[in-house]
Amino acid sequence: MSAFGGMPPAELSKGLKQLKEEHLPLLEQLDGLFRLTKKIDQDESILTNFTNLSKKVKEFQKALDPHSEKEEGILFPMMGTYIGTTSGPIAVMEFEHDQAKLKIKTFLEKTNNNNHSPEEMKNLSALIQEAYFILTEHFAKEENVLFPMAERILSDEEKEKLYQRIQEVK
Template sequence: MEMSSCMSGFGGTVQGELSEGLARLKSEHPPLREKMDGMYSLTQKIDQGIDMEENFHELIIKVKEFKGELDPHSEREEGVLFPMMGAYIGTTSGPIAVMEYEHDQAKSKIGAFLDQAKVGESTTDEKKKLAELVQNAYFILTDHFNKEENVLFPMAERMLSDVEKADLLQKIKEI
């Protein structure tokens, strides 16, 4: 009984080329990851109590910069890609619902950090707890990007028509 060929439709083992729009979304991940790594490194220093004020201040700056890049990336996915895929697989459960939930969770943690983090106004313990919000967002987004790159984007590549892929590219260029 040959079963392996059945799996190729569900994510398979073959990683093909991504169309320009999907490749563009994927190409936004490395610079975001680099910023996330820098933030995570600062959170570890804060957790260890190293140069607390200086590192906390730097973390606030880095999180604001990161959010400025993450927001348009998320909008391109949530506003364009997810609805296009949702027309085929739905949005209330399954992969799209999971992706949107993870976006919400990460943005919520980043937002809570920025709302509560005020330079010079927090105790050491408060700074550590606030830095933990950024760490949690880091873990969520690291896993999330991997899912998009290894499952969601290849799924979209197979699912969307050439016309839809062209439409995707045009719409994400506008955001």
């Protein structure tokens, strides 16, 4: 990942700061999902925990989707005018978004019916573990590399436009 060379710390503008702050509740939800998957792995009340996991994954997806839209639909294209989008940091970020969303989508599609064996429940919950690892690492990259990079390359006017546009995403 040489495209992610270290960036010195930067004070983030209000739009980038908001995107960073949105990570905290998402990470808290992810931690809860991960704890449920570990209980399922350890055969702890599998059906109850799996049912709860399914419910919590739906809630997480509802919280993640608008955040992703702010990045994919607004921030990434703005940065892409300077650093491109077909390779480098933006391409990596979009790939990671796609991978995490695919794991979540696959989990939700396959959990529509409740007729799963304990082994199937463990296998399906592993998709959420994979999404957890992707997203926790992904958020760290955004906070430590991508957002500071955006702070340096976007003009003050672009930063204000970013802030205004992300307020429109609900």
